[in-house]
Amino acid sequence: REKKRKKKLMGKVSWPGWLSFISAETAVWCLCPWSDPKRQVYVGAFSSVSTGVAVMYMQSPPVNSLSLDFLTEFCINLEKLEMDKSCRGLIVTSSQPKVFSAGLDIMEMYGKSPEHCGEFWRAVQEMWLKMYSSNMATIAAINGSSPAGGCLMSMTCDYRIMADNPRYSIGLNETQLGIVAPFWFKDTIINTVGHRTAEMALELGLLFSPSEALKIGLVDQVVPEDQVLTTATQAMTKWLAVPDHARQITKSLMRKPTLDKLTSSREADIQNFVSFITKDSIQKSLRVYLEMLKKRKG
Numbered sequence: 001r002e003k004k005r006k007k008k009l010m011g012k013v014s015w016p017g018w019l020s021f022i023s024a025e026t027a028v029w030c031l032c033p034w035s036d037p038k039r040q041v042y043v044g045a046f047s048s049v050s051t052g053v054a055v056m057y058m059q060s061p062p063v064n065s066l067s068l069d070f071l072t073e074f075c076i077n078l079e080k081l082e083m084d085k086s087c088r089g090l091i092v093t094s095s096q097p098k099v100f101s102a103g104l105d106i107m108e109m110y111g112k113s114p115e116h117c118g119e120f121w122r123a124v125q126e127m128w129l130k131m132y133s134s135n136m137a138t139i140a141a142i143n144g145s146s147p148a149g150g151c152l153m154s155m156t157c158d159y160r161i162m163a164d165n166p167r168y169s170i171g172l173n174e175t176q177l178g179i180v181a182p183f184w185f186k187d188t189i190i191n192t193v194g195h196r197t198a199e200m201a202l203e204l205g206l207l208f209s210p211s212e213a214l215k216i217g218l219v220d221q222v223v224p225e226d227q228v229l230t231t232a233t234q235a236m237t238k239w240l241a242v243p244d245h246a247r248q249i250t251k252s253l254m255r256k257p258t259l260d261k262l263t264s265s266r267e268a269d270i271q272n273f274v275s276f277i278t279k280d281s282i283q284k285s286l287r288v289y290l291e292m293l294k295k296r297k298g
C-alpha cells in the first residue's frame with residue numbers, strides 16, 4: 001500500500017518544479033522558472049553539487065507538522081540525496097518562520113481509521129530509520145520551535161545548531177499530550193543526552209529553551225537566529241573533513257543496535273501504536289490538546 005501511495009504522490013509531482021537548487025555558499029535561492037506557483041511544496045531539497053552539501057528546507061505551512069504526505073515526500077527527497085554520490089552532507093532546516101517542526105501532525109492521529117493510523121505510523125518509522133542511518137553527515141539547523149516529533153527528527157542528525165531565541169523550545173513533550181513516546185523515541189533521546197536526563201525529560205514531557213537544551217546536550221550549539229544556516233554550513237566542513245568510510249562505519253557502530261531494535265519489530269510497533277492511539281481515552285486527550293492549541297492562539 002505504501003508503494004502505491006508513493007507512486008501516486010510522485011505522479012502528482014511535476015519533477016522539474018519540484019526540485020530547485022541553492023548554493024550553500026551563497027545561500028541564493030533560485031526557484032526554477034517552471035515551478036508551478038499553485039502547487040503546495042511540502043519539502044524542498046536544494047542540493048549544491050559544488051560543495052557536496054544539500055540543504056533541505058521543510059516547507060509545510062503553517063508549522064511543518066509531519067503529515068503522511070509530508071513524511072512521504074521527505075523520504076523520497078532523502079532517498080534521492082542518499083543515492084547521489086556527490087552529496088556527502090545534508091542540512092535540514094525550516095523555511096517557516098519561528099518553527100522548525102511542530103512534530104507529528106495530530107490530525108493524522110485524531111478521528112482516523114486504524115488503517116490510516118497504521119500507514120501514518122509506518123511513514124514516521126521510515127523517516128526515523130532513513131535519517132538515523134543516513135550515510136550522509138547530517139546537521140539540523142533548528143531555526144524555530146521543535147517539539148515532540150520535530151525534536152525526534154533533529155535528534156536523528158549528527159549535529160544540532162539552534163537559534164538563541166528564548167521563545168523557541170525543543171523536547172519530547174508527549175506525556176503533556178497524554179501520550180507515550182515509543183521505545184525508539186526514548187532510545188534516541190537516551191543516546192543524545194544520557195539516561196538520567198532523558199528519564200526526567202520524557203516523564204515530565206519537558207520542553208527546553210535553547211540555552212537549557214545546550215546545557216543538557218540536546219543541541220550542540222546555540223547561535224543568533226540569522227546565523228543558524230551559515231553556522232551549519234561551517235560546521236559541515238568539519239564533518240566532511242573526515243574520510244566518508246571511517247565516519248559512516250563509526251556512525252553505524254554507534255547507531256546500529258538502536259536501529260535494529262525497530263527494524264526487527266516494525267509490525268509489532270505499528271500494532272502497538274494503532275491500538276494505543278485509537279483508544280477512546282487517548283482520542284479524548286488528543287481532542288483536548290487540539291482545543292487547547294486553538295484556544296491558545298485566540
Ligand SMILES: CCCCCC/C=C/CC(=O)SCCNC(=O)CCNC(=O)[C@H](O)C(C)(C)COP(=O)(O)OP(=O)(O)OC[C@H]1O[C@@H](n2cnc3c(N)ncnc32)[C@H](O)[C@@H]1OP(=O)(O)O
Nearest residue numbers: 065102103104105106107145147148149180273276293297
Ligand atoms: C504508542 C505510541 C504512542 C504515540 C506517540 C506519538 C508521539 C507523538 C509525537 C508528536 O509529535 S505529537 C505532536 C506534538 N506537537 C506539539 O505538541 C506541538 C504543538 N504546537 C505548538 O506548540 C505550536 O503550534 C508551535 C509549534 C510552538 C508553533 O506555535 P505558533 O504560535 O507559531 O502556531 P500555532 O498558532 O500554535 O499553530 C498554528 C496552527 O497549527 C496547528 N498545529 C500546531 N501544531 C500542530 C500539530 N502538531 N499537528 C497539527 N496541527 C498543529 C494549530 O492548531 C494551529 O491551527 P489553526 O488554529 O490555525 O487551525
